[in-house]
Amino acid sequence: MAPMDATGMELHGDLLRWYAVSARSLPWRAGATPWAILVCEVMGQQTPLARVVPRWQEWMARWPSPCDLAAAPQAEVLRAWDRMGYPRRALNLHRCAVRVCDAGGELPREEAALRDLPGIGAYTAAAVAAFAFGARTPVLDVNVRRVVARLHGEAGPLSASVTLAERARAESLLPHDGSAARLSEALMELGALVCTPAPRCGECPVASHCGWLAAGRPPASAPARRPQRWAGTDRQARGRILAALREADVAWVAREVLLDRARVSEDPAQPGRALESLVRDGLVSAGAGGYALGGDILPR
Numbered sequence: 366m367a368p369m370d371a372t373g374m375e376l377h378g379d380l381l382r383w384y385a386v387s388a389r390s391l392p393w394r395a396g397a398t399p400w401a402i403l404v405c406e407v408m409g410q411q412t413p414l415a416r417v418v419p420r421w422q423e424w425m426a427r428w429p430s431p432c433d434l435a436a437a438p439q440a441e442v443l444r445a446w447d448r449m450g451y452p453r454r455a456l457n458l459h460r461c462a463v464r465v466c467d468a469g470g471e472l473p474r475e476e477a478a479l480r481d482l483p484g485i486g487a488y489t490a491a492a493v494a495a496f497a498f499g500a501r502t503p504v505l506d507v508n509v510r511r512v513v514a515r516l517h518g519e520a521g522p523l524s525a526s527v528t529l530a531e532r533a534r535a536e537s538l539l540p541h542d543g544s545a546a547r548l549s550e551a552l553m554e555l556g557a558l559v560c561t562p563a564p565r566c567g568e569c570p571v572a573s574h575c576g577w578l579a580a581g582r583p584p585a586s587a588p589a590r591r592p593q594r595w596a597g598t599d600r601q602a603r604g605r606i607l608a609a610l611r612e613a614d615v616a617w618v619a620r621e622v623l624l625d626r627a628r629v630s631e632d633p634a635q636p637g638r639a640l641e642s643l644v645r646d647g648l649v650s651a652g653a654g655g656y657a658l659g660g661d662i663l664p665r
């Protein structure tokens with residue numbers, strides 16, 4: 366069935382009732398500021414929620430507003446990012462905070478203006494517009510994409526990026542009565558808790574609206590993508606260098622120490638390559654005294 370035919374309202378009701386009793390208690394769901402929502406959305410990309418929650422709480426206690434974060438040195442921001450991975454997100458949050466603070470300290474409400482901020486892509490802009498400002502816009506993380514596809518009778522796998530057809534389907538699911546953002550939260554939660562890669566259809570509040578279930582759960586047309594390798598990659602080498610810099614009790618660390626820490630494969634060029642890429646990305650500064658965390662430290 367098509368989810369937004371005559372039974373669309375029923376789907377909304379079923380999903381929102383389930384969400385009211387089943388939603389996890391997450392700290393940013395209790396009246397967080399737009400900035401706090403943006404920070405949790407950035408942290409939540411590519412990092413499991415269990416690791417995000419304590420980091421987000423620390424960040425919000427320490428830097429509750431864009432101007433608080435903008436005033437912090439990048440080295441402190443990268444240290445506070447800890448081991449959440451993909452540290453360019455921390456640097457982008459810092460750049461974003463500087464931009465927002467310079468513009469008066471308030472996040473813009475419009476999706477297009479949010480996308481204009483450093484490191485804010487389509488997903489994050491939509492999530493902030495919806496969850497912070499109540500915009501009726503599809504919020505398409507991987508969980509929502511999977512739920513929407515299944516409701517429409519498809520098993521996946523999902524394409525690398527969101528297609529126009531997917532966006533249109535997701536938008537057609539959103540109500541016009543002011544509850545669109547809450548429905549997006551509910552879809553996201555359903556994808557995280559029930560409609561997971563191995564779905565628990567027997568517990569699903571919208572099972573009676575699900576095209577894939579109605580079709581007998583046919584298998585995916587192509588195999589799912591294999592998870593990315595980590596051990597021995599440049600990403601692992603970069604992570605080791607950043608960990609060494611975070612843990613150092615001096616600002617500047619010698620190149621040899623960092624290269625030694627970054628040996629994670631037989632490739633002799635890999636440690637140097639990883640270090641140079643961190644400098645290029647602005648995550649590390651190079652100076653006569655060695656290397657330091659953050660791109661805003663004066664070389665010496």
Ligand code: SF4
Nearest residue numbers: 560564566569572575
């Ligand atoms: S019935 Fe199963 S596949 Fe369909 S939305 Fe619910 S959990 Fe997902």
